[in-house]
Structure formats: structure tokens, C-alpha cells
Amino acid sequence: MRNSSDISSFLSVEGSETDYLIQIRSLQECICDLLFRNQALRMELMERQQRQLGASTALRQNNKGDPMSQLFNKVAIVTGGSRGIGAAIAKHLAADGASIAITYTKGAEAAASVVKEIERAGTRAIAIQADAADADAVTDAVEKAVATFGRLDVLVNNAGTAIPKSFAETTLEDMDRMIDINVRGVFVATQAALKYMSDGGRIINIGSSVGERMMTPGLVAYSATKGAVKMFTQGLSREVGSRGITVNNVQPGPIDTDLNPAAGDWAEPQLAATALKRYGHVDEVAALVSFIASPGAAYITGANLTVDGGTNA
Ligand SMILES: NC(=O)c1ccc[n+]([C@@H]2O[C@H](COP(=O)([O-])OP(=O)(O)OC[C@H]3O[C@@H](n4cnc5c(N)ncnc54)[C@H](OP(=O)(O)O)[C@@H]3O)[C@@H](O)[C@H]2O)c1
Numbered sequence: 001m002r003n004s005s006d007i008s009s010f011l012s013v014e015g016s017e018t019d020y021l022i023q024i025r026s027l028q029e030c031i032c033d034l035l036f037r038n039q040a041l042r043m044e045l046m047e048r049q050q051r052q053l054g055a056s057t058a059l060r061q062n063n064k065g066d067p068m069s070q071l072f073n074k075v076a077i078v079t080g081g082s083r084g085i086g087a088a089i090a091k092h093l094a095a096d097g098a099s100i101a102i103t104y105t106k107g108a109e110a111a112a113s114v115v116k117e118i119e120r121a122g123t124r125a126i127a128i129q130a131d132a133a134d135a136d137a138v139t140d141a142v143e144k145a146v147a148t149f150g151r152l153d154v155l156v157n158n159a160g161t162a163i164p165k166s167f168a169e170t171t172l173e174d175m176d177r178m179i180d181i182n183v184r185g186v187f188v189a190t191q192a193a194l195k196y197m198s199d200g201g202r203i204i205n206i207g208s209s210v211g212e213r214m215m216t217p218g219l220v221a222y223s224a225t226k227g228a229v230k231m232f233t234q235g236l237s238r239e240v241g242s243r244g245i246t247v248n249n250v251q252p253g254p255i256d257t258d259l260n261p262a263a264g265d266w267a268e269p270q271l272a273a274t275a276l277k278r279y280g281h282v283d284e285v286a287a288l289v290s291f292i293a294s295p296g297a298a299y300i301t302g303a304n305l306t307v308d309g310g311t312n313a
Helices: 004-011 017-061 084-095 108-120 135-149 172-194 220-243 267-273 282-293
Strands: 075-078 099-104 125-129 152-157 197-206 246-252 304-307
Touching (some): 084 282, 108 125, 135 152, 152 282, 172 220
Parallel strands (some): 075 099, 075 152
């Protein structure tokens, strides 16, 4: 007697007292067997729960080279990754397990030190000199990254510049420079990257909170270029969504970098416009980029996400 149908048949048995005793012993064995199997099932369930807990802990720890890292075996390009926000993004994505290619223009030493820091922490990285305003250099940089690491999953269009001036003082050369790096550079890098990008990849643009709402003077031309990045993001998300590729625009507010120092001439009105009454840290932008690059953000696309201390609230 081994299961419940055997037990049912036992209840309908007719016969001698010995037959009943045999059947009762058999029933006892059956109950023991069921209890044992129940216990075994409970143990298996507990082990499974522990395995799941272990997996999520491993994800949180972001161990490099660990198959459970959220960007394990993925490759990311971060333009303008030698300093400031771009360097922080490169390090965060590397900590999530990705191999990293950064671009820069003049700061070869700063770029090399970001690469070293990433390598010391256990992930692969290269630095490529490529001015975002030079279409051929940008295309070559994308191809070199793919040739080095064998694939491409994430492009972060971070390289950008601002030339803060009153509108009256802004020259056509200033405007052209900002368009070339902030808009044309994004166009070129994205088109080159999409040729190689895996399905399910990520394009993450670093726009600006001023691309959506303007709270301070001196950034007319710059904000126009970041407004263009916003609409570029939304438009492109419609064209690559069928490949599972997401396109999002991270819009920092005032973040303390060489470009926008918290102690700089233009800082006071920017600080005053924040709800949190402080400049942001580069890691606070990189943390959001890291999330958007992760598998958990697969259903976020065409979005403009501000990290601005409440500037645009
Ligand atoms: N900081 C802020 O408050 C703030 C706010 C909103 C948006 N943003 C945006 O965030 C991005 C990064 O800004 P950031 O403050 O980190 O700037 P940053 O401190 O000036 O750093 C700029 C980085 O980009 C590189 N870079 C500059 N021009 C380049 C070009 N033409 N081609 C390729 N790389 C170039 C620099 O490398 P080299 O040293 O080699 O030139 C450096 O690695 C920009 O798109 C910016 O518009 C910043």
C-alpha cells in the first residue's frame, strides 16, 4: 500500500482478522511513507528558497565575473568617460559586470586611470581617443570596442559640453560647437552602435534637466541642444523597440563636475533652484544609468528621467 487509492481500496476490504491486521500494518507503512515524502518536499522547497535568496544576494553584491552579475558578459561604450559623470557611469557599469570602452578627447591620463581602476576591480576596459565632433573618429571608436570585446550591449552617449553665456554674448561658433558634440555626436555614435548592438540592448543618452525646463539664465543654446537630445530619444525609441532595444534620456540637474563646479560662477542660481538645496554627485547619476542598463529596466523606453534634486519639480 503506497498511495491514497491503495488506502481507499483498504477501506473496502472484507476478510479475516489476520487480513485486517496485515492491511493495518500496510496502512501504517503508507502513512509513514507519505509523512517522509512530505518532509522531503518541504526540505526541497526550503533549499530552493535558499538558492533564490543566494541568487538575489549575489545580484546585489554585483560580483564581477560572476554569472549572476546583472551585466555579466555585456559590453558598454561610454562616450566622454574619462572624467565627471561619464567616468562614474563607466565604473558603475563595470561594477555591474560589463566590459567597458570609454572615449575621451584630451585627457589621456585621466582616461588611463579610469581604465586601471576598472581593471583593478576585475573587469576589462579600454580607452579610445575620439572627439564626439569627429564622425569618423566616433565610428572607428565603436568598431574598435566591438572588435576588442566581440559584442555591444549598451551605449551611453555622455560626451557633451556647455558654454554658459548670456544669449546676447553667445556666438554662432559656440552654438555650432554645442550642436556638434551634444547632438551630432549623439546621432553618429548611436547610428554606428546600432549596427552591432545586440537585441535587448540599451541606448542611454545624458541630456539635461534644462532640456525640459529652464530655471536659470546663461544656457539658451545649451538647453536647445539638450531639448534635441530629448526628442531624439523619444523618436528613436519608436524605431528600435521591435528589437527589444530601449532608448532613454537621463537628465541631470546641477552635478558637481569640472563642467559645472559647485563652487563655480554659475552655481548660485542653479543651487537655489534645487528643492534639495545642494548640487548632486556624479554617482547619483551613474546609479540611475546602472538601473536603466539592467535587465530590470527592460520595459522603460522613450523616457526622460531627471536626477536634478527637484530642480524641475
Ligand atoms: N555637470 C552637470 O551639472 C550636468 C548637468 C546636466 C547634464 N550634464 C551632461 O552630462 C554630460 C557629462 O558632463 P560632465 O559634467 O561630467 O562634464 P565634464 O566634467 O566636462 O566631463 C566631460 C567628459 O567628456 C569628455 N569630453 C568632452 N568633450 C568631448 C568630446 N568632444 N568628445 C568626446 N569626449 C569629450 C571629457 O574628456 P576630455 O577631458 O578628454 O575632453 C570628459 O571625460 C554632458 O553631456 C553634460 O552636458 C552635466
